[in-house]
Amino acid sequence: MRKLLAIAFLALACSREQHPPQVMPKRCDGLCGQVVDAKTKQPVREFTIFLFANRPLNFGLPPGYPIPPGPMIEERVIESNDGSFVLKTPPEPVFVGVSARGYKSIITPKTVDASTAVTITLMKARRILGHVSDEQSRPIANARVGETTSDAQGDFWIDEPPAEWRQLDISDDVHLPTRVIVRRDDQRIDVTLRDAAQLSGIVREENGAPLAGAGVRVLCGDFAPEAQLSQRDGSFSFRVPRSRCTVIAGPGLRNDDVEHAVVPTEPRTIVELDARGGSVSGVVLRLAGVGP
Numbered sequence: 412m413r414k415l416l417a418i419a420f421l422a423l424a425c426s427r428e429q430h431p432p433q434v435m436p437k438r439c440d441g442l443c444g445q446v447v448d449a450k451t452k453q454p455v456r457e458f459t460i461f462l463f464a465n466r467p468l469n470f471g472l473p474p475g476y477p478i479p480p481g482p483m484i485e486e487r488v489i490e491s492n493d494g495s496f497v498l499k500t501p502p503e504p505v506f507v508g509v510s511a512r513g514y515k516s517i518i519t520p521k522t523v524d525a526s527t528a529v530t531i532t533l534m535k536a537r538r539i540l541g542h543v544s545d546e547q548s549r550p551i552a553n554a555r556v557g558e559t560t561s562d563a564q565g566d567f568w569i570d571e572p573p574a575e576w577r578q579l580d581i582s583d584d585v586h587l588p589t590r591v592i593v594r595r596d597d598q599r600i601d602v603t604l605r606d607a608a609q610l611s612g613i614v615r616e617e618n619g620a621p622l623a624g625a626g627v628r629v630l631c632g633d634f635a636p637e638a639q640l641s642q643r644d645g646s647f648s649f650r651v652p653r654s655r656c657t658v659i660a661g662p663g664l665r666n667d668d669v670e671h672a673v674v675p676t677e678p679r680t681i682v683e684l685d686a687r688g689g690s691v692s693g694v695v696l697r698l699a700g701v702g703p
Contacts, residue, residue: 442498444529446489446509454494455533460487461508462501465522480506480518500525509533512558513570536570539593541600543567543581551604554583571595587634587652608686611648612694614641614660621645622698626664626675631656631686638664638673651686658682660696 446455462485489496504522514533543554543561550565557579561567572595582588586604614625627647628638631654641647661675680696
C-alpha cells in the first residue's frame with residue numbers, strides 16, 4: 412500500500428529541479444519547516460508531506476510515471492495555520508515531497524538536513540474542469556473524482572498533472588465506476604457513468620448447503636469486476652452493466668498467469684445471465700463434487 416501511495420503522489424509530482432527549499436536560520440529538533448505559496452508567500456495550511464529515502468527503488472513503476480529519488484518511508488497529512496510542520500528525525504537522509512490541493516507538487520532536489528528548518532514554496536496548479544453525467548445526460552452529484560467530488564450540477568475541477576498524464580478514477584454508489592486518462596494539456600473532461608444492475612445470488616454445495624469462501628467471477632462483455640469470495644451464508648453480489656453476463660464459481664480463487672487475473676479454482680460451474688432489463692437476484696450456483 413505504501414508503494415501505491417508513493418506512485419499516486421509521483422503521478423502528480425513536479426520536477427525536482429524546480430523551487431528548491433530555502434534554508435532558514437532557525438534550528439529545530441527533528442525535521443521541520445514551513446510550506447508557503449510561491450507568489451503570495453502566505454502559508455499553505457493543509458498539505459501532505461512525503462519522505463523518500465536516498466537509496467535505490469526495489470520496485471518498478473508504470474511507463475510515463477516520474478522516477479522518485481528513492482522508496483517512500485513516511486507520509487503525513489499536516490493541518491497548520493502558519494504552514495509549519497515538525498516531524499521526528501528520520502533514520503536516514505531523506506528527500507522531502509509536498510503535495511497540496513490547488514498546487515503543483517514538489518520533491519526537494521537534495522536531501523534535507525533534519526536539524527535545520529526549511530521553507531518549501533508551492534506554485535499554483537492550473538485547473539482542469541470536468542463534468543459527470545449518466546447515460547441520459549443527467550448530472551451526477553457527489554461522484555467521487557480522484558481526490559474530489561462533483562457538485563450538485565455534476566461539475567468538478569482537478570489540478571493539472573505535472574507528469575504527462577495521470578489515471579483518474581470516477582465512481583458513485585449507483586453507476587458503474589470508470590477510469591480515464593487525464594493529460595497535461597487537457598482543458599476539460601466530460602465523463603459518462605454507465606447505468607448499472609445488481610447481480611446477486613448464492614453458492615451452494617452439491618447437497619444444497621451454502622458454501623462460504625467460494626470464488627466467484629463475473630464477465631459482462633468488456634467489463635470484469637474484481638473476483639470475490641462468497642460470504643459466510645454463501646451469498647455474493649456484484650454491480651454490473653445492463654448486459655448479458657457470465658458468472659463463474661469455484662471452491663476458491665487463484666492467480667491465472669495466462670489471463671493475468673484472479674479466477675475461481677476447479678471444479679467450476681458457469682451460468683449465463685441476462686441483466687439487460689435491470690438487477691438480477693436469487694442466482695444459485697451449485698458446485699458438484701464440493702462438500703462432505
